[in-house]
Amino acid sequence: MVLSTEIDIRDYDTKVDGGLPLEKLLTPNPELRAMIESMQVGRKWLFTNAGENHARRVIRVLGLEGLFHGMTYCNYLEPQFVCKPDRKSFTKAMREAGVEDQDPSLCFFADDSAPNVDMAAKMGWTAVHVMDKFKDPSTAGQYQIESLVDLQTVLPQFWR
Template identity: 60%
Template sequence: MKERIEQYFRDSGIPHDEVETLAYRYYVDYGLAIRGLVEKHPEIDVRDYNDKVDGALPLERVLRKDPALREMILSMNVGKKWLFTNAGESHAKRVISILGLDGVFQGMTFCDYTHPRFVCKPDQKAFEKAMREAGVQDPSLCYFVDDSLPNIERASAVGWTAVHVEESLPADAKTGSLRIRSVLDLPSVLPQFWARDS
């Protein structure tokens, strides 16, 4: 992904010696390198971004069906399961399909790279958009799982319960916070959503 994003920057006319630094800086400052490109270089037409970057990734070689993940999500006892991603719609649907998660989510909030003022995590407006699209008004009813610390911090700031997925977290870590090594560990920090009625 990093290589394709940087090549996209080069193809868009960003000086080669600035590409790596700018792509990283924009990712840190805006949540997505492409968001920074749109913000700082409005003269660049990014309508082909999805085809040249996300859509060109060989995801089938990297991802595979994950029956355990599907079962865990399906067994959650919650009102609505909503996917909130910084990916474009077609990329997100492709990942869902490859992982075998079709039909698991009631909806999705994604990034429309073709919209000149699109918002993405960790921007607060992206979280507000997700709530609007999911039909939720009370932020305390939102539970959020992500591997990006800035996204986790923003979710907490807007009143959501946030669970940080950190693969490098020691297996025996006693953190006192909602941190897990794998999304499959989610029941260990939010057991109420898997509690069986007696």
């Protein structure tokens, strides 16, 4: 008998992420899609703590396919994978997005996790906390909004 500690990612996807009924939990978001489509920025990049297959499923179910130049995700097969809010994950995202050697203030970040938003701000990014209006007020990042579609109100320079 041979025992292996390696994870078969297909098995993981099927039993864990792939087992989630996303189609019952999420619905397409045309308003979000229109907002992202109308952004006047150089690159739109996704940065998630999800695995690649799960992230792609969420994008598909929300109707956001084709809007992004790429994605930084967690590769659970890497022995020492990094995820937000670890500083190394932000450095990885900059490298993968092709902005590693540029001014970090050129990076804009929106997230619903205050620790993630705070790390983005520490990295020199413009950071926006997407927060639940029913929770305590947030001081994370430079801006706080209740929904991603509200991004236009705090970063109007990206819309005409």
